[in-house]
Amino acid sequence: MKIKNLLLGSLTSIALVTSGQSLADYPNKDIQGIIMWGAGGSTDSVMRSVTPYAEEKLGVDVIMTNRSGGVGAIATKYVYSQKSDGYTLLMGAENPQMHKVLGLSSIDYSDMIPINILARGTxxxxxxxxxxxxxxxxxxxxxxxxxxxxxxxxxxxxxxxxxxxxxxxxxxxxxxxxxxxxxxxxxxxxxxxxxxxxxxxxxxxxxxxxxxxxxxxxxxxxxxxxxxxxxxxxxxxxxxxxxxYLPWGPFFGIFVKKGTPKEAIDKLVAAFHAAAENESFKQLMAKRGFEIMNESGASAEAFLERYRSVSSWIVYDSGFSKKSPADFNIPRP
Structure with missing residues (x-):
């Protein structure tokens, strides 16, 4: 029994050390970036403009793939189905904040962690x-x-x-x-x-x-x-x-699934914060009429909640939602 307990303890220690090293080494492989709209659109343009600067900080490539369809629901569901390990990013726009009332998905950004709300448009x-x-x-x-x-x-x-x-x-x-x-x-x-x-x-x-x-x-x-x-x-x-209703407009952000380790979140937040501060990116966004936000943490979550409230009630009051925002405890603005 003593030998068995000793072996179990040793294996547990090895697993903890390995796990710790894995998190400390994050990222140690390429990261997937899932863009929820098609090539050539505004979401695609913002993500392909900012990501190279984040790659410089992360030290690995972010392999971007367009997965359009379902007004963003296909990309959102795909990312949500992956491991919460920081290796699959959702590169999205505002659309998931209306998915629940529209009956498109049971997932919105309240089920994700905002790495960075990069910019908003008019x-x-x-x-x-x-x-x-x-x-x-x-x-x-x-x-x-x-x-x-x-x-x-x-x-x-x-x-x-x-x-x-x-x-x-x-x-x-x-x-x-x-x-x-x-x-x-x-x-x-x-x-x-x-x-x-x-x-x-x-x-x-x-x-x-x-x-x-x-x-x-x-x-x-x-x-x-x-x-x-x-x-x-x-x-x-x-x-x-x-x-x-105004100002109101589309926004663009990077998200990961809830449950992603803090060490991975911190590194992603730092990388995309630095990327959004890059002068070339800021000049490009200004030239294209986008307002830089560069928000993460509590301020990003507050922004997302207000946006969900305003937009969900607009679609409900207009008569094309399938469910009431009240069903999801979304307050009227």
């Missing part, structure tokens, strides 16, 4: 250059005169396009024909070709196209004019009551 309404309207007021008048004729790009319930449309329809009824796309990248391409007529996007994803004259902006979904889009009126000039 939504805009963009139109095909040949569209017979140049302002939001002209757009509304045209839609009313041609019900069901205007085609708008949609990235699914819970995506930016659906939230912005819900905000607008809290003030004015818009009879549009939705055309589904798997991310804002493909939708913006369709807008340029004339397959669709109008869509909501974020400045960062559409700015190059706007500056090259491939599409036009008819409104900024904010309470103030944006410096990158001089002369374009904010939506509150037309609908002042929308100021209660």
């Amino acid at each position: 939504p805009i309404i963009v139109a095909n250059n040949d569209a017979p309207y140049n302002t939001f007021e002209e757009f509304v008048a045209y839609v009313k005169a041609h019900p069901g004729e205007v085609r708008t790009g949609m990235t699914g319930n819970g995506g930016l396009t659906s939230i912005v449309l819900a905000m607008l329809e809290s003030q004015v009824k818009l009879d549009l024909t939705p055309v589904p796309y798997n991310g804002d990248g493909p939708a913006l391409t369709a807008l340029q070709s004339g397959t669709i007529d109008v869509m909501s996007s974020v400045i960062g994803a559409a700015l190059d196209h706007i500056q090259a004259g491939r599409m036009k902006v008819i409104s900024v979904i904010d309470a103030k004019e944006n410096n990158l889009l001089p002369g374009i009126a904010p939506i509150t000039d037309t609908y002042p009551k929308l100021s209660s």
Whole structure:
């Protein structure tokens, strides 16, 4: 018996030492980065811009893979199904914060640990250059005169396009024909070709196209004019009551599954914090119209909770959620 206990004690000690060394050596292999939207969109652009600077601090590669679909639910579920060891990162946008009320998933960011909320964007309404309207007021008048004729790009319930449309329809009824796309990248391409007529996007994803004259902006979904889009009126000039929702916009962040060891979290937080402070990244984000946040810990969690509250109740009040936010103890803002 004594020999058996001695052997068990030795094995336990070896396991503890090995485990300690493993955590201390983290990361000792490449890390997976799962991007929840497709190539060419705003989430993809932000993640592929910031990650090389984090790799310098981590000393390993982050192998990024796009896993789009289900308004971000496919990527979120995949990461949640992996080990909580810090080797699988969710590189996401705002969408999971509405997944529960939309019935898309039982998982949202409250089931994850925010490594870094990197940046946030400002939504805009963009139109095909040949569209017979140049302002939001002209757009509304045209839609009313041609019900069901205007085609708008949609990235699914819970995506930016659906939230912005819900905000607008809290003030004015818009009879549009939705055309589904798997991310804002493909939708913006369709807008340029004339397959669709109008869509909501974020400045960062559409700015190059706007500056090259491939599409036009008819409104900024904010309470103030944006410096990158001089002369374009904010939506509150037309609908002042929308100021209660604003500022609102997509955000981009890095997450890991709850249960990930603190040592791994600390190293990831430090690496992505340094990456978000890189001057080249900050300049790129400013040029593309994104506001750097670089939040982690309690401040990131508070931001996520407020965002979930505002967005979940918007979709519920608009009538396209499957469940009430109250079912998940999400307070009304």
